[in-house]
Amino acid sequence: MERSYRPMDIEKKWQEIWEREGVYSAEGSGDKCYVLEMFPYPSGRIHMGHVRNYTIGDALARFLRMKGKKVLHPMGWDAFGLPAENAAIKHGVHPAKWTKENISYMKKQLQSLGFSYDWSREIATCDPEYYRWNQWIFIKLYERGLVYRKEAEVNWCPNDETVLANEQVIDGRCWRCSTPVVRKEVPSWYIKITDYAERLLEDLKLLEGKWPERVIVQQRNWIGKSEGAVLKFFVGDIPIEVFTTRPDTVFGATFVVLAPEHPLTLSLAKKGGKIEEVETFVKKMKSMSSRERGIQEEKEGVFLGVYAVNPANGEKIPVWTANYVLYEYGTGAIMCVPAHDQRDYEFAIKYGLPIKPVIKPLEGEPPKDKAYEGPGVLINSAHFDGMDSQSAKKAITQWLKDKGLGDFKTTYRLRDWNISRQRYWGTPIPIIYCERCGILTVPEDQLPVLLPENVSISGHGNPLAQVEEWVNTTCPKCGGPAKRETDTMDTFFDSSWYFLRFCDPKNEKEIFDKNKVNKWMPVDYYIGGIEHAVLHLLYARFFQKFLYDLGLVKDVEPFQRLITQGMVLKRWVSVEKFLEFLGLSPEDSIESLKAKISELTL
Incomplete structure (x- = not known):
């Protein structure tokens, strides 16, 4: 027996034997156990964050096999995305070539580490036989009214002629070319994930004790269910609808604030003779992302020059627009009660607006230098004086509803999912536009809609829109000339169901055999970073529920247990x-x- 251990020789020999003999194949006897780590983006090299994640999954998979379990432990590649296009621009290499070379290199790295993957099930989301089923899912969503197209205000780089994610806007400029970013209305495709908001929220109860509590809390907060009321504040005959969770404080509303993007902001400013200064303010706000506005501490606003009627007491109160109100939340308009909301208090102090207390604390006196936001007893509220604030919420809402000035309302912070991306390296959206027949989905027997290979990626504009021979097509209904949709799908679409495809990765006839999926699902152990607590994990839960509604899966939740491994940070050690x-x-x-x-x- 040799005394020295030569890993390059010994490990390679046995890894080849294990691969050839299918030692890690998911087939066999015993109870099933599905162990899955979040698959990587093929960026070119495996880093220590990957190694930590995959080592946890590998140790768990090996332990379960030794316990007699039949273990499914697959690996694949989240292969579409913007970095491949950036590489194409920088190095003059096609995104497909760059991606495939990276996959090859990273796969060899994983194999050399000896991870116990069943490589016979390997998938890559840029493979047409995978993204074909992305397109099929899109069509099914469309058929059930869960997909729609609308104009959306987005971050837009005028130089690169492309949409930018919030994270790609740095100090109001494009991250790539430093051109000032503007807000622009762009036609986009949306998925109505909001139709599943209540189910996504309610089913979190099924994950308690199985998922980290802070992940559940983050999802619950992201969905953001709020129960309250929609109240109407009239400017003449024009109603401004506001959503509030505190209808008990309506008698203390001393001003109304509209989001800069609200459809009434400019029209009311024109009515009030304030159009020039309001337009300047709105333009400034539109140059900033929602994220940038959200982290601004300084409250800024402009008076629109008009007054609205408080529906509770008939008082006329000023209407403003301000940076701290976002159009995508609630109705994009709020009633402001500075005595009982800290943001409103800070705004009122800055601009000298009235502060009227209508809630008296149950004990002690209210603070003198900030808003009192707790419960209490109503004061200065007409015939509701003396009522406790919790009971008053329902009573005041019902009173205003009877007068036609309000109603009970449940809202969610969650917004529909914009999946349109003006990029090349993604799944083509399977939509055809015909002047005669309108908007049509591509027939299923014509899937996949393949990405064209002869594309020029310069960083300016949408690459697909420039490939005329691909854009120009035939209408599947009338046979006349038509055009393809040139947007591709958000890459989160790709990763929202890949765990199901691993159960039947070679199926060419259907998305998967539901018997095979039901044999392995749900994933027993899902391992990955907590940075995916919302978005990926939320979208995956949504897809699972939609496919459940189609009768393709038996489980309403995809991941039985979630393990978040933490991040590897570089640090010098003395x-x-x-x-x-x-x-x-x-x-x-x-x-x-x-x-x-x-x-x-x-």
């Missing part, structure tokens, strides 16, 4: 700390250090 870890001191000899390291590596 020599003293390293020696302390080994149980040594700087006075110990080199021989002692060598002996300790040898001891640890045997």
Whole structure:
């Protein structure tokens, strides 16, 4: 027996044997167990964050096999995305070539590490036989009224002629070319995930004790269910609808604020003779992303020059527009009660607006230098005086509803999912536009709609829109000339159901055999970063529920248990700390250090 261990020779030999003999195949006897780590983007190299994630899954998979379980432990590639296009621009290489070379290199790295994957089930989302089923899912969503097209205000780079994600806007400029970003209305495709908001929220109860509590809390907050009322504040005969969770404070509303993007903002400013200064303010706000506005501490606003009638007491109160109100939340308009809302309080103090208390604390006196936001007893509220604030919410809403000035309302923070991306390296959206027949989905027997290979990626405009021979097509209904949709899908679409395809990865006739899926699902252990607590995990839960509604899966939740492994951060460790870890001191000899390291590596 050789005394030295030569990993390059020994490990390669046995890894080839294990691969050839299918040692890690998911077939076999025993109870099933599906172990899955979040699959990587093929960026070119495996990093330590990957290794930590995959080591946890590998150790778990090996342990379960030794316990007699039949383990499914697959690996694949989240292969579409913007980095491939950036590489095409920088290095002059086609995104497909760049991606496939990266996959090949990273796969060899994973194999050399000896992870126990069933590579016979490998998938890549850029493979037409995968994204074909993305398009099929889109069509099914469309057929059930869960997909629609509308003009959406987005971050737009005038130089690159493309939409930018919030994260790609840095100090109001394009991250790539530093051109000032503007807000622009662009036609986009949306998925009505909001139709599933209540189910997504309610089914979190099924995951309690199985998922990390903070992930559940983040999802619950992202969905953001709020129960309250919609109230009408009239400017002449024009109603401004506001949503509030505190209808008990309506008698204390001393002004109304509209989001800069609200359809009434400019028209009311014109009515009030304030159009020039309001237009300047709105333009400034539109140059900022929602995220940038959300983290602004300074409250800014402009008076629109008009007054609305408080529906509770008939008082005329000023209407403003301000940076701290976002159009995508609620109705895009709020009633402002500075005595009982801190943001409104800060705005009122800055602009000298009235502050009228209508809630008296149950004990003690309200604070003098900030808003009192707690419960209490109503004051200055007409015939509701003396009522506790919780009871008053329902009573006041019903009273205003009877007068035609309000109604009970449940809203969600969750918004519909914009999946349109003006990029090349993604799944083509299977839509055809015909002047005679309108908007049509591509027939299923014509899927997949393949990405054209002869494309020029310059960073300016939508690459697909420039490939005329691909854009120009035939209407599947009338046979006349038509055009394809040139947007591609958000890459989160690709990763929202890949765990199901692993159960039947070679199926060419259907998205998967539901018997095979029901044999393996749900995923028993899903391992990945907590940064995916919302978005990926929420979208995956939504897809699972939609496919459940189609009768294709038996489980309403895709992941039984979730393990979030934390992040690997680069940090320098001093020599003293390293020696302390080994149980040594700087006075110990080199021989002692060598002996300790040898001891640890045997």
